[in-house]
Amino acid sequence: MLAIEGLQIRYGSRLIVDGVDLQVRAGETFGLVGESGSGKSLTARAAVGLLPRGISATGSITVGGTQLVGAREKVLRGLRGNRVGLLMQDPFAMLNPLRTAGQHIAESLPRARRPEAAARLAEVGIDDPSVLQRYPFQLSGGMRQRIALAAALARDPELLIADEPTTALDATVQDEIMRLLARIQRERGMSVLLITHDLRVAFALCDRLAVMYAGRIVETGPARAVSADPGHPYTAGLLRAVPSIERTVERLAGIPGSVPSASDVRESCAFVSRCEQARQECAEARPPLREVDADRRSACLFPVELQPYTTRDAGRPRSFGPTLLRVTGLRKDYRQVRAVREVSLEVAEGESVGVVGESGSGKTTVARCVLGLVTPSGGRIDLGTGLRHRVVQCVFQDPYTSLNPARSIGATLAEAARQGAPDGRMTPQELLELVGLPPAYTRRRPAGLSGGERQRVAIARALAVRPALLVCDEPVASLDVSVQAHILELLRRVNRELGTSMLFITHDLAVVRQVTDRLIVMLNGQVVESGPTDQVLDSPEHPYTRRLLASSEISVER
Amino acid sequence: PEPVIAKDTLVWANTSPVRSLDIAHGFDTASTLAQFAMLDTPVTLDKTGAVVPSLAESWKETKPGVYDFRLRPGVTFSDGTPLTSDDVAFSLRRHLDPKVASEAASYFGTVKSVEATGPGAVRVVLRRPNATFLATAAIGWQVVPRKLAEAHPKDLGSPDVGTLGTGPYKVARYSITDGLTLVRNERYWGRARALSRIEIKAIEDPEARRLAVASGDVDATMDIPITDVRKWAGLPDVTTGFYPSNNLAFLSLDVTAGPLKDVHVRRAIAHAVNREALARVGTAGHGRLSPALLTTPQLKTLYGDRVEEVAGKLRTYKHDLTAAKAELAQSAYPDGFSITVPYAPVENPLIIQAVIADLAKIGIKLTLETQPEDAYRARLMSHDRVGIHFSDLGYSTPDAGEVLPDLLSRASAQEGGWNFSLYASAELDRRLDEAMSATGPAKADLVTEVLAEVAEQVPYIPLYCIDQAYALNKKFTADINAWTVDIYSAIRPAGA
Amino acid sequence: MAVLAFIGKRLAAAGLLLGFLSVLTFGLLVAAPGSPEHVLLGSRPSTPETRAAIRAEHMLDEPVAVRYVHWLGKALDGDFGTSSYSREPVSSVIGQRLPVTAALAAYGVGLTLAVAVPAGLIAGLRRGSAMDQGISTAALVATAIPPFVLGLLLLYGFAVALGWFPVYGSGGIAHLTLPAIALASGQAAIVLRQTRAAALDLAGQDYLTFARARGLARSRIWISYAMRNASLPVLTVGGLTLATYLTGAVFVERIFSLPGLGSLLIQAVGQKDIPLVQALVLLGGAIVVAVNLLVDLAYLAVDARVRHGVIAP
Amino acid sequence: MRDRVVLWAAAAVLALLVLAAVAGLWLAPHDPGLQDIALGPVGPSAAHWLGTDDLGRDVFSRLLAGAATALWGPAVVAVGTTVLGTVLGLVAGYHKGWTDAVLMRVTDLMIALPGLLVLIVLVGIVGGGYGWSVAALVVLYAPFDTRVIRSLALAQRELAYVEAARTLGLSSRTIMFRHILPNLAPTVLANVLITFVVALVSLAGLSFLGIGLPAGTPDWGLMIEENRALLDLNPWASLAPAALIALAATAATLLGDGLFERFNQKGAGRAGD
């Protein structure tokens, strides 16, 4: 259906994608996984002939036999929508804010079949035709993704390219969309190229998959086989970094180092600098994608020396000091919106408390109340003594906006340190060391750092005032598994070794299992369940908790 | 499609719009030009500037300061109502009424009373004899129906009310914005005029005006900036003409304040200023140096061909820096001084710049304080630190009595007057009165004395008299000079 | 209903704003030196009686507050008084000139929209192309040339040398073309830059890529996506532009001898024609307010998020 | 690459003009005020590179001397406007609520007020002077900058780094001026240059209308107007200042755009997209 051969994508003189080969067969679901920045999205956009301005592709991409590279716009327009559809990452940005759901679907349909819009809506699981009249801002993320899906499928393409269609959604919705995709694929017998960085999703949903790294494919094969027995050290590393939802592991291991740029590793194995089993040859020539098994190929010259997981359960009970934070009957209204209805919780000294709940349940609002960023509408918050900012600090979700791009890392950290108590003030260098970054980073600006590095700086900044409590609002949600593992490990160390208490907000149950002692489940601005983390996750009581757990185990019948 | 424009239709452009058809509220060039085409005066001026009959057949100064006018019979307004002596008398009397707030009031300051003394007879009584009265009457005593004027003391002549006259033309259409259209008054008592229709427009920008004339959209204008004359003269199909006009460019020196109090300083300035050069810049070759504080036509009326002779007797100040410095050395400011004066670009801005350059050579630093026009006017008219000032004033009558009291009397040294030098005294006022009420050679001698005093004391430095320029499409010819009151009547289609 | 409340609130605010404006203008004019009698008497000597009469006529000797209240009372009745310069009712003075300014502004806005918006969109969506550079350079030059210089150039070039347009006068479209170009060019450049920026922003939006990925027709993408989504920021700037045409046209009016409101305002201020200036300033303020209101209503019409109060206009 | 060249060229042009503004009087071949009425207006010659004006003054020297007024006025307007607009915009955007509402209504009022009127009246009240026109322009233009900066500040305020700064207990002033402001630098910089252009063009226009500088001052706007009558004898006398205004404005715009782009790229949040 889709055949990509020798694809190279350049931005000016910079090589971004270097030599991708893959085939998606008719009716199959093919997964493309890999770390952020490895070139997945650009490959997808090249496959519909929609590379951003200034970026060019060479090589060959054929859809059902039609060559796309260098094709004229007219040919491409005929192809798009009709033979190949594209579903993008962010449902919040994919729909025109000025057009209704119905208009989006109708305009995608051929003129004669516009009235079908309602039926198309039903196909993606929305039975209420009034949704057609709503504007994107009136729809939830999941609904928007469904509308986009209906629009993308309007002209019945034979191939759907779905570029991380669920990363922006919360666990339960993510699960629903994935199921929907699988169902439609099955019903229509359509081919799907599913791009994701979530290995669990890829393994659950795909027939075959390819692992991308630094602009090239390092491994490809049937999903089951790859998950059971990775053929490339990189794949193995990724698998190891995936946190487990079932148990707390001793050490969360990410892959050390970061992704090189494709241009830098043209003549060597792309993974060589981070590979634990690298040898002389690896750095000398580029290993070909060689056949290792039936339908399996790998770009590693050697068999993978699999290291076993650390199996030892680290979830032993711990003891904590007196209560540090006590929230009682917290309420927060934004005009008509009741963001937080009634929340009470406690965090003891040295304790790490997790807060989970679906999107919009008020988790962030609670955190902001605790931090003093908003004034609660009711209830009370007792937070130790002294200046609030010396007691509680925060790590935000988005590492890209949480650092001031105009200031150097050193200035940011020094300023934060000055806000702490005068005795025992740490220098920026010491702080960087604390979070495992080289001291030379003080001179850099955030733009020169990767997402994971930025998040470390953000943690260092929060620790600079030596707070008793650290509020973390989804600190790893936007990071790769490997980087995520690093950050989680760092936070765990902060909690255990520095004794900093933690209020940890997330929607990822696996993450919660790794870093928290106690867990609070929120729904619609209220606490519906709470207790020791292991207990809540192992034997959930509230139906919502159960649903949450269920959707975390992605199991799509195929 | 372009409307076919009749050969005897004239399109005329002014700088500013016709503000009012009533001289009481529109005493400015563009407005009076239009008024004269519609409204008659009892007397008017002939080509030599002599006062001649118009609506009045004759008049007599029965006693000094008492004039009896005999009106022409059978004259009607353009709407057919007959003209009465009451209308004529009222038309002058209304200028004396403070409620009317006439802008021409200062013309008739000496008028005591105006009465209709019978059908066709009007008597004007002056407070004291005034030889200028008849000349000013030729300009300001525009006759309108009493009924109309009484009904509209404030807004006679506005677009809504319009006006009614006995003159050769009447209003066809009037709007401040779109301009004024005049058509021939078929009931006019005199000889019918050559033009049947006159369209008067306002084109503020001089370049736009020139282009409009060049393109034939406009047939004629008299508002030609002197600096642009050269470019106008080059226009094909357009006659650019000049005639000596009744105006005077001069510098005034405020004799009451600062260094200018000192007559030596004033004389030094008179020596330092290069009048020839100023005249060259100011007239572009179309004008002449002014030998005394009167306009060229006024000098001519007063002295006939003795002008040179009289001028030769007055003290003169050659352009001579050594002499200037010598004079300055006699003052308290041998090394010069600084002075700041108000300024707005209402007159030719080059003149004052040239003056500044001239004065700088003897150490006098003249600084301009630029102001918006209204603020500048206010300061000027209240005689507030005017210092050294350049003026170029236009006058209407051939009588010296129009200029001298204006520039030298105590009355006009008050707020609102034009005596910017503030050079005034009871003695001088007496001599001016004497001169103004005298006639013939006696008058000439008395005026010469005043001019000699001015030359001696230098409250004013007369500079030049600029020629009046006009541009006329070759489709038309005109016979105009300084005393042509009704310009439109003097224009005719070429060859007609 | 919500829309009506919105309009009501805005109108109330507008009333307040105009009230402020009238006080401010009145104060400024009174504070400025010079007075109408000097202006009216022009270059004529005057007698104290004449001046006193004129002062009495225009209530110049009354306290400022009394004069203002007097003016306000009449203005609220719809009587804006009589121009002290021409003695015509202010409404008719303005009435005569308004059509010229309105026609010029409409023509200018038309030109701006017809030229700047498509050009800006093309430049933005084809960023970096020869087309973009050409358009951007033209816009640059247009902002950099003072309008009066451009006016003169146009006058010499197209009216005098080529004779395509009349040199002066007001009337048909031909008379207004050059002035409209001179007036619009600078503003068009601003709108163009704004449109280009909006289009640049647009080009990076996922929804545009998604629309193209669905194979939508080119016309639909241009109209329903590019034009419509770029229209809001453009409207804001466009509205402000329109408002400046009232007084901003003064240079153009002068060079092309058009009897418009801009030159009227300048004259009126120079003549201390308080009733006229007041009326003009209020008219200007009202136009600004009305234009802003219209722009906001356009936001309401175009963007449902604004209609539902999700984002502020 | 080409962008860099344009940027440098624009900067070079402006630098030359600034040099003329600073050292114009020394560089000028003649005294810009020196009159030669006997010579009158003549076209370019070896003695007078761009000819002379009505009073026989050297046009080239006057252009050089005029660079000072042509540039300092707009420069002051640009800097003043930007400072005022930025401070007000930051305060309104960061504090929201009442402060914002009041400031915005004031800017509405300023925007509705006909600028020319304010200028004329102000110049009338204070008895004229270029400095006052310049000051008035600052006040008149600031509302536009205020609006732009406010909307940007409103957006920045919601970003996590501002919240982080607030949780660190930093003062509002520190957050506004040390944290948010540097991130608005590209816009502020572009504003400075755009305002410079607008002020350059409108101050020239004011001279054209006769408000502003006294007659005889060597000023570009005034020269255009005063020498308009010379288009036949020495067109350079008015064309050259017009061209210089356009040149200065173009260079400033290009520089503004270029710097904006560069800063924006450098400060771009996300390395990838």
Ligand SMILES: Nc1ncnc2c1ncn2[C@@H]1O[C@H](COP(=O)(O)OP(=O)(O)OP(=O)(O)O)[C@@H](O)[C@H]1O
């Ligand atoms: N500033 C605000 N103004 C109005 N409503 C708000 C505001 N902030 C949050 N809300 C609303 O309050 C509710 C709770 O939001 P909150 O961000 O606390 O949820 P959350 O649990 O953190 O969700 P997510 O997982 O998506 O981050 C939501 O319905 C949201 O729309």
Ligand SMILES: Nc1ncnc2c1ncn2[C@@H]1O[C@H](COP(=O)(O)OP(=O)(O)OP(=O)(O)O)[C@@H](O)[C@H]1O
């Ligand atoms: N418009 C663009 N201009 C320049 N470089 C780009 C552009 N888009 C992407 N890149 C670069 O191309 C590389 C690959 O980007 P791509 O978006 O394909 O990665 P990805 O694998 O989809 O990552 P993610 O998981 O974060 O979506 C990145 O290094 C990015 O910096």
Ligand SMILES: [Mg+2]
């Ligand atoms: Mg991607």
Ligand SMILES: [Mg+2]
């Ligand atoms: Mg949240």
